[in-house]
Amino acid sequence: MTQLFEPFVYKGLHLKNRIMMSPMCQYSVSEGDGRPNAWHQTHYISRAVGGAGLIMMEMTDVLADGRISVQDLGIWDDGQVPAFRSIIDQIHEYGAKVGIQIAHAGRKAESAELRPVAPSAIRFAEPYRVPKALTTAEVEAVVEAFHHGARRAVAAGADTIELHGAHGYLIHQFLSPLSNRRDDRFGDRPQFAIEVIQAVRSAIPAQMPLWMRISAVEYDPRGYDLDQMVQMARRLSDAGVDGFDVSSGGNSVVGADRVYPGYQVPYAARIKRDLKVPVIAVGMLEDCRVAESVLSRGEADLVAIGRGMLADPYWANSAALSLGERVQVPRQYHRAFAEDKG
Numbered sequence: 378m379t380q381l382f383e384p385f386v387y388k389g390l391h392l393k394n395r396i397m398m399s400p401m402c403q404y405s406v407s408e409g410d411g412r413p414n415a416w417h418q419t420h421y422i423s424r425a426v427g428g429a430g431l432i433m434m435e436m437t438d439v440l441a442d443g444r445i446s447v448q449d450l451g452i453w454d455d456g457q458v459p460a461f462r463s464i465i466d467q468i469h470e471y472g473a474k475v476g477i478q479i480a481h482a483g484r485k486a487e488s489a490e491l492r493p494v495a496p497s498a499i500r501f502a503e504p505y506r507v508p509k510a511l512t513t514a515e516v517e518a519v520v521e522a523f524h525h526g527a528r529r530a531v532a533a534g535a536d537t538i539e540l541h542g543a544h545g546y547l548i549h550q551f552l553s554p555l556s557n558r559r560d561d562r563f564g565d566r567p568q569f570a571i572e573v574i575q576a577v578r579s580a581i582p583a584q585m586p587l588w589m590r591i592s593a594v595e596y597d598p599r600g601y602d603l604d605q606m607v608q609m610a611r612r613l614s615d616a617g618v619d620g621f622d623v624s625s626g627g628n629s630v631v632g633a634d635r636v637y638p639g640y641q642v643p644y645a646a647r648i649k650r651d652l653k654v655p656v657i658a659v660g661m662l663e664d665c666r667v668a669e670s671v672l673s674r675g676e677a678d679l680v681a682i683g684r685g686m687l688a689d690p691y692w693a694n695s696a697a698l699s700l701g702e703r704v705q706v707p708r709q710y711h712r713a714f715a716e717d718k719g
């Protein structure tokens with residue numbers, strides 16, 4: 378038995394395998410109303426038919442002004458729930474579980490009607506706008522928006538929730554010395570994430586795992602490093618996050634010098650080793666033998682596949698075939714995956 382196809386059970390989440398579809402913005406909302414549409418339905422259900430154990434739906438914003446673009450998914454209104462519910466119910470029919478990645482883009486909210494908001498009035502880079510620094514009361518209102526976003530995700534039938542704390546969006550902006558120069562309690566950089574975690578936990582069932590995607594390193598020498606992230610992650614874990622989905626960068630124009638298969642895996646392994654919590658590894662793991670080795674070496678509990686799954690919706694089934702595992706496809710497709718095609 379390969380590790381990729383071992384079931385994963387944590388709290389109330391039961392996955393048939395350890396393959397997650399990585400959250401990927403589709404920028405495909407038609408009416409600017411945040412609701413998933415026919416594109417999202419086809420996109421997500423194909424990956425469920427394709428065998429992924431967990432589908433993490435793309436960055437979904439908890440406030441309209443927290444969107445990267447007006448084509449983002451949104452979960453700021455109860456009226457958005459049924460459109461998610463319909464897709465999630467169908468994904469479940471194909472044996473996959475569903476998470477929603479909830480988020481606020483902060484200073485990267487390119488389509489905010491007014492000025493985008495952020496911990497401090499520091500722009501990401503040209504040509505982004507200089508954001509407005511949130512007042513303490515406004516930060517508390519955003520925390521509340523995360524609470525309601527999580528409540529709606531549960532109402533939509535999500536099996537788990539991921540907070541987007543990576544790639545330079547609002548939670549990351551608070552964590553980073555590059556973007557947080559506050560002098561109220563949120564100047565203690567993990568404090569915003571801690572309050573978001575507590576607010577979200579109070580909106581979801583106790584048995585529902587809560588993940589947070591983090592950027593383990595910022596690459597920019599003025600940002601935080603891995604040791605500092607590990608310290609912060611400890612506090613986030615104490616606040617109620619169950620596990621981490623470990624990415625990197627995005628809060629500075631400075632990026633990784635070199636990328637190669639599995640380049641972010643050592644960060645995931647370090648968080649797992651030091652905090653003893655489940656972790657998801659991501660980044661150029663589309664060669665299924667590389668993904669399998671990450672799991673078999675105990676470096677992560679799940680692997681997230683992004684572009685590999687855009688290219689091949691049936692990535693998980695193809696991996697099963699390559700690795701000699703039993704392929705679980707709908708009966709209509711059995712002949713394509715049968716060992717003996719004769």
Ligand SMILES: Cc1cc2nc3c(=O)[nH]c(=O)nc-3n(C[C@H](O)[C@H](O)[C@H](O)COP(=O)(O)O)c2cc1C
Nearest residue numbers: 399400401402435436659660661662682683684685
């Ligand atoms: C089209 C696209 C959209 C993305 N959108 C998101 C997103 O909504 N949230 C997120 O955390 N990462 C996002 N990412 C990053 C991916 O989830 C993933 O971490 C990254 O592509 C590296 O994994 P890969 O090498 O398997 O593609 C996006 C990536 C792509 C290619």
